[in-house]
Amino acid sequence: MAAVTVFSLCLLASVVYGFNGDSFELECPDECDCHYFRINWVTDCSESNLTEVPYDELSMSVYILDLNGNNITTLQTFPPDIKMRRLQIANNRLTRVEKNSFKGLEYLIDVDLSGNNITYVDPEAFLDSRGLLNVELQDNPITTVDGPFLISSTLQYLDISSCNLSVINTQFFDNITSLTTVDLSSNPLRKLDVGVFDVLTSLDNLNLNDCQLTTISDGAFSSLTNLKRLELADNFLTNTNWSEVLGNLIRLEYLNLRKSGITSLTEDTFSNCTNLVTLILADNELRDLEVAAILGNSVTHLELLDLSNCHIKGPISGEAFANATKLRVLYLSGNPLFAPDLQEALEPLPKLERLFLSNCGLHNLPDNFNVFENLLELDISHNPLVNVFTKLLAPLEKLEYLNMGYSNLSYIGPDSFAKMTSMKRLILSGNDLLSLEAGLFGNLTQLTTLELEFCGLKRPLNANAFFKNLTYMDLREIRLSGNPLVIPESGPLFPRQLSQVTILDLSNCNILSLNRDAFKNTENITDLNLAGNHIKSGDNSLSFLERLRHIEKINLSNNNLTTIEPEVFINNPKLRSLNLLGNPFLCNCKIAEMWDWANMIKGDLDMLVGAKSAEKDIVVKGNKKKKNLYCHYNETQLRNLTLTINKSVPGRRPFVKPRELTYAYRTWAKYVRESGCEPVVKILRPVALVADLFDVNSGHISTAALVLAVLALILGMSTLVMTIRLFRKKAHIMVDTEQRKLR
Numbered sequence: 099m100a101a102v103t104v105f106s107l108c109l110l111a112s113v114v115y116g117f118n119g120d121s122f123e124l125e126c127p128d129e130c131d132c133h134y135f136r137i138n139w140v141t142d143c144s145e146s147n148l149t150e151v152p153y154d155e156l157s158m159s160v161y162i163l164d165l166n167g168n169n170i171t172t173l174q175t176f177p178p179d180i181k182m183r184r185l186q187i188a189n190n191r192l193t194r195v196e197k198n199s200f201k202g203l204e205y206l207i208d209v210d211l212s213g214n215n216i217t218y219v220d221p222e223a224f225l226d227s228r229g230l231l232n233v234e235l236q237d238n239p240i241t242t243v244d245g246p247f248l249i250s251s252t253l254q255y256l257d258i259s260s261c262n263l264s265v266i267n268t269q270f271f272d273n274i275t276s277l278t279t280v281d282l283s284s285n286p287l288r289k290l291d292v293g294v295f296d297v298l299t300s301l302d303n304l305n306l307n308d309c310q311l312t313t314i315s316d317g318a319f320s321s322l323t324n325l326k327r328l329e330l331a332d333n334f335l336t337n338t339n340w341s342e343v344l345g346n347l348i349r350l351e352y353l354n355l356r357k358s359g360i361t362s363l364t365e366d367t368f369s370n371c372t373n374l375v376t377l378i379l380a381d382n383e384l385r386d387l388e389v390a391a392i393l394g395n396s397v398t399h400l401e402l403l404d405l406s407n408c409h410i411k412g413p414i415s416g417e418a419f420a421n422a423t424k425l426r427v428l429y430l431s432g433n434p435l436f437a438p439d440l441q442e443a444l445e446p447l448p449k450l451e452r453l454f455l456s457n458c459g460l461h462n463l464p465d466n467f468n469v470f471e472n473l474l475e476l477d478i479s480h481n482p483l484v485n486v487f488t489k490l491l492a493p494l495e496k497l498e499y500l501n502m503g504y505s506n507l508s509y510i511g512p513d514s515f516a517k518m519t520s521m522k523r524l525i526l527s528g529n530d531l532l533s534l535e536a537g538l539f540g541n542l543t544q545l546t547t548l549e550l551e552f553c554g555l556k557r558p559l560n561a562n563a564f565f566k567n568l569t570y571m572d573l574r575e576i577r578l579s580g581n582p583l584v585i586p587e588s589g590p591l592f593p594r595q596l597s598q599v600t601i602l603d604l605s606n607c608n609i610l611s612l613n614r615d616a617f618k619n620t621e622n623i624t625d626l627n628l629a630g631n632h633i634k635s636g637d638n639s640l641s642f643l644e645r646l647r648h649i650e651k652i653n654l655s656n657n658n659l660t661t662i663e664p665e666v667f668i669n670n671p672k673l674r675s676l677n678l679l680g681n682p683f684l685c686n687c688k689i690a691e692m693w694d695w696a697n698m699i700k701g702d703l704d705m706l707v708g709a710k711s712a713e714k715d716i717v718v719k720g721n722k723k724k725k726n727l728y729c730h731y732n733e734t735q736l737r738n739l740t741l742t743i744n745k746s747v748p749g750r751r752p753f754v755k756p757r758e759l760t761y762a763y764r765t766w767a768k769y770v771r772e773s774g775c776e777p778v779v780k781i782l783r784p785v786a787l788v789a790d791l792f793d794v795n796s797g798h799i800s801t802a803a804l805v806l807a808v809l810a811l812i813l814g815m816s817t818l819v820m821t822i823r824l825f826r827k828k829a830h831i832m833v834d835t836e837q838r839k840l841r
């Protein structure tokens with residue numbers, strides 16, 4: 099019982115302080131930013147110029163430790179009892195993983211060591227981590243491995259791509275036999291011998307893309323009878339006995355042989371792979387490919403065939419797809435095709451649902467599109483089409499997706515889409531349309547997305563392209579990126595018919611400013627992209643936001659904003675994502691205001707993109723290079739900097755050690771800590787806290803009630819603890835300041 103109470107106390111106290119933007123309860127190294135991700139304590143020390151792991155300052159409860167992007171060269175031993183589940187030290191300068199590097203980390207599940215300078219990994223490094231599942235070591239110069247690579251009976255996922263490995267010895271996988279996924283891509287292996295993969299009988303997914311492979315021994319994969327997915331793209335496998343290599347892969351469902359130097363294939367190549375669902379042969383010189391012979395009568399489950407860019411000399415025979423009765427998706431993009439051949443070859447595929455004919459040199463189109471009663475998606479982009487042939491598409495009444503982008507069109511007849519009443523997504527980007535015919539989109543009453551990027555449009559969208567008497571109820575997304583729009587000085591940008599639009603992309607449209615009524619007819623926008631324009635601070639430049647009461651997501655990245663304040667979002671109560679990356683912000687107290695606003699009023703610092711590590715930054719194989727919000731000090735500030743630093747502000751964690759700044763660019767996170775700006779936001783919302791507790795215990799109301807009772811009981815206690823701690827902290831800072839003054 100005592101243990102439970104102590105645990106509750108910790109939980110309560112940590113949630114309170116965590117929510118507060120404070121972190122007195124759980125320790126946080128001075129250079130790092132710590133926060134909860136769901137209920138897990140994240141210690142984010144990424145991109146902080148660290149040269150060593152701050153072992154002494156870690157909380158024993160740290161769940162995720164993010165040290166990505168520092169200058170750490172060596173690992174010592176973590177303190178015993180640390181409960182760490184995930185460790186990320188990608189993009190540092192580690193050179194070796196020693197036997198004791200991860201000693202005692204019993205709870206470790208994921209390790210990311212990618213992008214270091216590691217040449218040696220001790221096979222026993224993870225002996226203590228008995229629940230280890232994922233290890234990422236990609237982008238390290240490991241080069242050679244003698245004997246078994248690692249010892250772990252639980253490891254399932256191993257990424258050792260781009261490690262300059264030239265040989266995989268026959269014992270390499272001997273003590274990691276639970277592996278289900280192995281990524282060996284981008285290693286100069288050149289050849290694969292028999293025996294290497296023999297112990298990996300659970301293997302499900304093997305990636306050997308870009309391994310300079312010229313030879314694969316016939317029996318190399320003979321034990322991989324559970325393999326479902328095999329990737330061999332970007333190799334030189336011209337002389338490979340494919341029927342032998344693939345002969346035992348009876349469960350294979352996905353085979354990628356893109357760009358692997360294949361020039362011919364024998365008839366029995368895939369004869370034992372009777373479960374193939376996806377076959378990718380794109381980017382090979384298959385000039386003389388007899389599609390019919392290869393597919394034979396064995397690939398009865400084949401649903402997707404990709405023959406893009408195979409230079410098939412053709413003509414593709416009428417028999418080609420005769421037996422591929424399940425084929426639903428066919429890629430023929432990038433092969434020089436003629437409309438009449440195509441017409442014949444496609445005739446047996448009336449069930450085809452998706453057809454890709456991009457970049458086929460087509461001037462006109464096959465005129466039997468009427469047989470494709472089930473065609474839902476058609477891509478005829480990047481063909482030098484003659485305007486008039488677009489009318490051949492007219493019978494495709496079921497079409498839901500049509501891409502006619504970059505097809506040299508300068509005119510699209512007003513009836514072109516008249517019968518395509520099922521159309522959901524229409525792409526006309528990259529055609530110099532300049533203007534749109536009256537009624538062109540009139541009948542597209544189910545349209546959800548319209549893309550008109552890079553069409554040279556000066557006016558956003560004219561009212562008469564739509565029927566006057568209609569509101570397009572489903573039209574939710576309009577993409578106009580890359581048009582040199584001329585924005586009117588007053589009045590709305592879009593006609594009334596588009597009132598249901600919720601997603602609007604106006605990125606890179608040369609916009610200098612937007613008037614207050616710009617979105618008067620499209621007030622239901624929830625997602626607005628204005629990235630890459632030239633919007634400046636001042637002169638009510640963001641007053642257009644006043645009308646957007648439903649907005650949830652705004653992208654203002656890469657504009658020309660120098661300062662911004664929370665007041666401009668006063669009419670946007672639903673806002674939950676604000677992207678301000680890449681603006682030349684000055685370091686001033688408005689930034690601290692924005693920070694407090696996001697943290698306390700919005701209750702979620704994550705809404706400010708780049709303020710802290712987001713979910714995507716802390717997933718395996720996630721986006722490692724994260725982008726931060728920056729501001730820069732002006733000259734005067736920089737000179738006075740050490741004076742304001744360390745001023746204690748309630749609700750923000752100050753730096754403990756004195757520091758000197760020699761560079762003017764700061765992340766918002768660091769600036770807010772050192773700024774000494776007065777907090778203007780004093781509102782806290784403990785309601786959210788209680789909701790969190792219930793969330794954790796959902797389904798156990800009685801437990802939640804108990805926790806609440808305990809909560810009430812110990813509230814007084816925790817307040818006391820907090821007060822004492824605050825007092826101590828203040829005292830500590832005062833001493834600190836005194837010491838600095840003395841120096």
Ligand SMILES: *[C@@H]1O[C@H](CO)[C@@H](O)[C@H](O)[C@H]1NC(C)=O
Nearest residue numbers: 145146147148167168169170
């Ligand atoms: C690492 O240190 C080098 C100099 O030793 C410096 O140039 C570089 O900017 C540092 N990198 C990081 C991410 O701090």
Ligand SMILES: *[C@@H]1O[C@H](CO)[C@@H](O)[C@H](O)[C@H]1NC(C)=O
Nearest residue numbers: 145146147148760761763764
């Ligand atoms: C790291 O430190 C170096 C100089 O010591 C500085 O030039 C660089 O900007 C710092 N990087 C970061 C991300 O703070």
Ligand SMILES: *[C@@H]1O[C@H](CO)[C@@H](O)[C@H](O)[C@H]1NC(C)=O
Nearest residue numbers: 190191193214215216217239
């Ligand atoms: C990696 O380590 C080698 C020595 O093993 C060294 O020569 C090289 O400069 C290091 N590379 C980086 C980027 O630190």
Ligand SMILES: *[C@@H]1O[C@H](CO)[C@@H](O)[C@H](O)[C@H]1NC(C)=O
Nearest residue numbers: 246249250271272273274297
């Ligand atoms: C590693 O695998 C080999 C071969 O299966 C086995 O003999 C050896 O005992 C294993 N070592 C460990 C530490 O599990």
Ligand SMILES: *[C@@H]1O[C@H](CO)[C@@H](O)[C@H](O)[C@H]1NC(C)=O
Nearest residue numbers: 341342343344345346369370
């Ligand atoms: C194909 O499978 C059969 C048994 O199902 C087997 O006898 C034959 O050797 C396999 N073919 C190849 C090329 O391995």
Ligand SMILES: *[C@@H]1O[C@H](CO)[C@@H](O)[C@H](O)[C@H]1NC(C)=O
Nearest residue numbers: 390391393394395417420421
């Ligand atoms: C299609 O299958 C039938 C019997 O299943 C076979 O006779 C015919 O040769 C096959 N056609 C092609 C083009 O392989």
Ligand SMILES: *[C@@H]1O[C@H](CO)[C@@H](O)[C@H](O)[C@H]1NC(C)=O
Nearest residue numbers: 513515516517518519540541
């Ligand atoms: C629009 O679609 C309807 C129903 O499919 C059809 O009857 C009508 O003729 C079409 N309008 C035009 C202008 O083609």
Ligand SMILES: *[C@@H]1O[C@H](CO)[C@@H](O)[C@H](O)[C@H]1NC(C)=O
Nearest residue numbers: 537540564565566567568569
């Ligand atoms: C709207 O007007 C068009 C012609 O402009 C006409 O074809 C259509 O039937 C009208 N629809 C409704 C719902 O009134």
Ligand SMILES: *[C@@H]1O[C@H](CO)[C@@H](O)[C@H](O)[C@H]1NC(C)=O
Nearest residue numbers: 596597598618619620621622
């Ligand atoms: C926004 O959507 C609601 C419900 O879908 C609708 O009633 C309202 O008219 C729309 N607002 C505008 C400005 O069209």
Ligand SMILES: *[C@@H]1O[C@H](CO)[C@@H](O)[C@H](O)[C@H]1NC(C)=O
Nearest residue numbers: 631632633634635657658659
């Ligand atoms: C940003 O604004 C400044 C003046 O406020 C101007 O000199 C500069 O050219 C603008 N930059 C861009 C990319 O628009």
Ligand SMILES: *[C@@H]1O[C@H](CO)[C@@H](O)[C@H](O)[C@H]1NC(C)=O
Nearest residue numbers: 685686687731732733734735
């Ligand atoms: C520099 O910033 C300080 C504080 O934000 C401000 O008072 C001062 O006017 C700025 N100086 C210049 C030259 O912009």
Ligand SMILES: *[C@@H]1O[C@H](CO)[C@@H](O)[C@H](O)[C@H]1NC(C)=O
Nearest residue numbers: 733734735737738739741742
């Ligand atoms: C900042 O530095 C200037 C001289 O560089 C000095 O005159 C001024 O008083 C300082 N301001 C503060 C707030 O310390």
